[in-house]
Structures are given as structure tokens and as C-alpha cells.
Amino acid sequence: MKAVSPPVAQLRSWRSGLAYGLLGLPLAFVALPLYVVLPHHYATSLGVPLASVGALLMLVRLLDAAAEPLLGRFSDRLYQGSVRVVLWVAGGSALVQLLGLAGLFFPAVEGQWALGVWMVVGLLFTSLSHSQLVIAHQAWGVRLGGDAVQRSRIVAWREAPGLIGVVMASALSVALGAAPMLAAFAMTLVLGWGALWFAPRPASGADKAGVAVHVSLARAPWALIWRPLAQPSFRRLLAVFLCNGIASAIPAALMLFFAQDRLLATQPQIAMFLVLYFVSGALSMPAWIRAVRSWGLERAWLGGMLLAVACFGWTAGLESGQVAAFALICVLSGVALGADLAVPGALLARLVESHGEQGRSEGAYLGWWNLATKLNLALAAGAALPLLQWGGYSPGTQDAEALQRLAWAYALLPCVLKLMAAGLLYQLLVRKTPQFKGATS
Numbered sequence: 001m002k003a004v005s006p007p008v009a010q011l012r013s014w015r016s017g018l019a020y021g022l023l024g025l026p027l028a029f030v031a032l033p034l035y036v037v038l039p040h041h042y043a044t045s046l047g048v049p050l051a052s053v054g055a056l057l058m059l060v061r062l063l064d065a066a067a068e069p070l071l072g073r074f075s076d077r078l079y080q081g082s083v084r085v086v087l088w089v090a091g092g093s094a095l096v097q098l099l100g101l102a103g104l105f106f107p108a109v110e111g112q113w114a115l116g117v118w119m120v121v122g123l124l125f126t127s128l129s130h131s132q133l134v135i136a137h138q139a140w141g142v143r144l145g146g147d148a149v150q151r152s153r154i155v156a157w158r159e160a161p162g163l164i165g166v167v168m169a170s171a172l173s174v175a176l177g178a179a180p181m182l183a184a185f186a187m188t189l190v191l192g193w194g195a196l197w198f199a200p201r202p203a204s205g206a207d208k209a210g211v212a213v214h215v216s217l218a219r220a221p222w223a224l225i226w227r228p229l230a231q232p233s234f235r236r237l238l239a240v241f242l243c244n245g246i247a248s249a250i251p252a253a254l255m256l257f258f259a260q261d262r263l264l265a266t267q268p269q270i271a272m273f274l275v276l277y278f279v280s281g282a283l284s285m286p287a288w289i290r291a292v293r294s295w296g297l298e299r300a301w302l303g304g305m306l307l308a309v310a311c312f313g314w315t316a317g318l319e320s321g322q323v324a325a326f327a328l329i330c331v332l333s334g335v336a337l338g339a340d341l342a343v344p345g346a347l348l349a350r351l352v353e354s355h356g357e358q359g360r361s362e363g364a365y366l367g368w369w370n371l372a373t374k375l376n377l378a379l380a381a382g383a384a385l386p387l388l389q390w391g392g393y394s395p396g397t398q399d400a401e402a403l404q405r406l407a408w409a410y411a412l413l414p415c416v417l418k419l420m421a422a423g424l425l426y427q428l429l430v431r432k433t434p435q436f437k438g439a440t441s
Helices: 014-021 024-029 031-045 050-080 083-105 112-144 148-176 178-196 208-219 223-230 232-262 267-295 297-315 323-342 344-354 362-390 400-431
Strands: none
Touching (some): 014 148, 014 178, 031 050, 031 083, 031 178, 050 083, 050 223, 083 112, 083 178, 112 344, 148 267, 148 323, 223 362, 232 297, 232 323, 232 362, 267 297, 267 323, 297 344, 323 344, 344 362
16 A cells, blocks of 8 residues: 655745755765875875776675665664764764765875775765665655646755755865875865755654654665665666666766876866766756756656667777867767766666655665665776776776777767667656656656
8 A cells, every 4th residue: 555645845045946956966976085186196196906906896896786775775764863963973974974085085094905895985985984874865855846837946956056065076185285184174164064954844753744754664664675675667667777887986986087088188187077077067957947847757868868868878989189079079978978868867766666665664665775876886897897807908008999998988888878778768657657757756
């Protein structure tokens, strides 16, 4: 029997939207140092072999991914109580995350073996605390409810500040170094956590409307972890998300290597590329919300995928020194990124509501969803970096064949994966499976 969805909490003004979404800025801020800058830092500045960095990153991300469903269920249990409990646990996770990131960029050990162990331990602490905070924040948004446009707006308020955070992280880490980056991260983390206290409150087990849900969950505390995977509609949506996510994670892991060695770009130019990409993504969010209103969630996401394929196909043919062309590609692919950020989360939220799980066990769905995200990152780093090394590429090389393999890995492989994701999404549209009915509802 379906649970009754809790009342919808509208984001009635930009203030309420910002109060909820501001925490997305530091949560996304930390992603670029962890998944883009850190591998490059350990491979070039600290001298850890590229294959070792890739293998260790894959190990940590697989462990982190395996913990996601448990963290999702833990989030459901937190929301059975007062929202204040959620907020204080989020504050503790934020503190652990900050200390872990600082330790990763300023290791207290030397030597390849010791640095490898330090990186694994630091990444586990940082990634697990980050995952817990991300799931709690996402669950808050899912519990606010609403139609497709409202859900897209909630996701946009979370993801747009996130893109600003990534821009800040890219500019600070590439241009100024780790210390200014960590100081900015600490400040924005405190601001985001503080703003969440003033955001529209989701339903919780402490609310009168949440008593029945609380009792139901108490009877089956951990069995609900597996329930999302029993839903064919969720498995199909997760397959699209996974395939599309791997396509995006590979260029994220290889971007600095491609820009420095293939394009021979300078550090200021690389910072400009990152800023253009993420600013374009942030500025495109209102346009994608209008696209959702006109086309529906699925068709808007499909349009973003096809735009990304065109951009990566162009990138594969770039030669050394074509900085202006790559800057334009960063703008266009950033627009495509806006669809990846605004639409999938809204699709998941609608699916959770359609299954009667809103305000009940959305954390379990978000746990598997974030497991897919971490699996994308693990496969990208764990496969792409060692393959490049075995193919003759090493950071700083100017060997033509090695650079060609780098371009293929950076651009053509994501094209193939994006087309596969688009094909899966189109099949779901044609079949009109339950979670894809009522695109604009």
C-alpha cells in the first residue's frame, strides 16, 4: 500500500531557495579537488606513479560506493526524528570532511608507499563524510515535493550554487594553490550549513504527519535498503544515469592532462577553461527548467546528451595550441552539463513519489543513486589512468602516439558512452514505462 506523500513545501522566494541550495556550493566545491586536482597533485607534485594513483582511487571509490546504500538508510533513520538532529549530524560530517581534505593536500608523511596509505585513509574519511552530507541534503530536497517543474527548481537551487562552488575551487586550486582553496571551502561550508537552518523544513518522523511513517520504518529498519532495486523502473533509470555518468567522469579525470599536454595550455588558460565550463552550466539552468516545462524531463535530458556528444566529437580533433576552440567547447559542453544537473535528480524525485516513498525511504533510493555516481568516478579513474600509462602516456610527454591515445580517451570514449545513455533513455521514452509517463506533470 502506498504511503501518503507529505505536504509540499514550496520554495516561495529566492531566499528560501538559496537557504536550501547554498550548502550545494561547498559540497560541489570539494568534488573538484578530490576527483580532478588530487590525482594530478599526487602524480606530479608528490611523485606517486600514475597507475598507482588510479588503482588507489578506484579502491577508495569502490569502498565509498559500497557504503552509499547504508548511508542512505542512515539518512532515512535520521529523518524519523527531528530535523534538528539531521542538521547537527550534518555539521559533524562537515567538520570531518574539512579535516580530511586538509590532510590530503598537506600530507604528514613522505615516500610513495606511505603517501599511498595516507591518500587511501584520508580519502575514505573525506569521501564518507561528504557522501553522508550529500545524501542528507538531497533527501531534504526530495521531501519538499512538488510537480516536475517544482522538482527541477529544487534541484536547480541545489546544483547552481554547486557550479559556483566548482568554479571557485577550480580558480583557487589551479591559480592560487591548496591553502586559499581550503580556506574558502571552510568559509562556504559554515555558511551553507548555517543557511540550511532557515530553509523550508521537510516532513520528518517528529511531525504529526510523519508518525505513521515512523512506526512503519521502525518495524523494518534495514530491509528497506534493497527495496529500490526491486523496482524495474528504478533499475532502468539507474542504468541510464550510470552510463551517462561514466561518460562525464572520464573527461573530468583526464581534463588537466589533456589541457596541459595535448593543447599545451598554460595554468591561467586551464583555470579559464574550468570557469567557462561551470559558469556556462550555472547560467544554463533556467533555460533547462523552461525546457522541462516545454518538452518534459526526459526529452530535455536527451537534448543535453546529444549536445555533449557534438562537443566531445569536436574535441577529439583538436591540436596543440587550439585554445580558443577548446574554450568555445567548454562553453557549449557546460550548457550540456546543465541538463545533467537539473534533470536526473528531478526524475528520481518523481519516481520516488510515484512509488509512494516520499517522506518514507527516499534515502534508500538516494543511496543507490549515489553509489552509481561513485562507481562512475571509480571506473573513470581506475580504468582510464592505468590504460593511458600502459599505452605509453605519462604526464608531460610530447610523444604523438601517446597524445593521440589521450585525445581518444578524453573525447571519443565519452561520445560512445553518451550515445549509449541516449539510446537507453530514448527506449524508455518509446516504451512509456511508468516512471516516464506524464513528463510535464
